[in-house]
Amino acid sequence: MTMSPSLPDPDRLPPARFALDRWTWRETAYLLANLPVAVVGFVYTVVVIGVGAGLSVTVIGLPLLVGGLQGARLLGGLERRRARWMLGVRVDEPSPLGRGHQDQGFFVRLWAGLKDPVGWRALLYGFIRLPWGVLTFAVTLVSLFVLWPVLPFIARGLTAVDRAMVRGLLSPSDELERRIAELESDRGVVVDTAAADLRRIERDLHDGAQAR
Structure with a gap:
């Protein structure tokens, strides 16, 4: 069984030195590839x-935007x-989009896709990478x-800047996603409770009217 070579801790890379070692060549190759990759992303x-944005006023505009975020x-x-x-650079993969929305309606899933923070940060990453790619x-x-x-x-x-960009814009926001899920769950409980109270009040009013 072939074992893949282990990567070093991103915070403990070997120090740069005048000798051109394998990390120098890896970093150089990464920087040279920044330009074509940045052009594609931009x-x-x-x-x-x-x-x-142009088709957002039509039926297909928002679904296309959600597909673009995906x-x-x-x-x-x-x-x-x-x-x-x-x-x-070791960055965890973000949670899949749509977790907790599989059994909900089309518009709920559409709204969840439109406010996907991972997709929007990836678009921002692709946008700002072009000038940085040209420079590097x-x-x-x-x-x-x-x-x-x-x-x-x-x-x-x-590459220290590249590492910071990847960690800052392409890392998952699990804590934020967890808080959003909690708020959505709490909102659902509040809505259900309010609906139940409203039905109870309507029933009481109806029963009171019949008693009179």
Whole structure:
């Protein structure tokens, strides 16, 4: 049985040094790939927002936007895997969308998809990555051929920002999701209680009218 190589703790990467070790080459490859990946993410984000907002007044606009957010989730997952393999960043996968809404109506599921924080953060990630991708590609390319003695330090500094972006925008918000679920559950209990009280009052009024 082949064991996959274990990744180091993202907070305990080997220190950058003048020698060009395997981590330097991994980080350099990651930075050079930032530009094409960022272009794909930016184009996808613009198309999703443009089409979803433009067609939001029609029947298909909001479902298309929800589908776009689902696609953004998938792109975010690919970015998490890329960062995990090339940068050693360990970020948990977010909870699946629709948990707790499977047995509810279409509009409830649609609303849950529209307010999906994971999808929106993934779109934001795709939007802001383009200028950063252009910058890191240019700096890394120049460093690779001109400033190669200090390339390990430049690569480590640039990828530190990438690591922060992945952790900040592509990590799950389980605590937030848990609080939202609790609030929705509490709201459901309040609504059910209010409906039961209203039915009881109507019944009492009806019985009182009949007694008179």
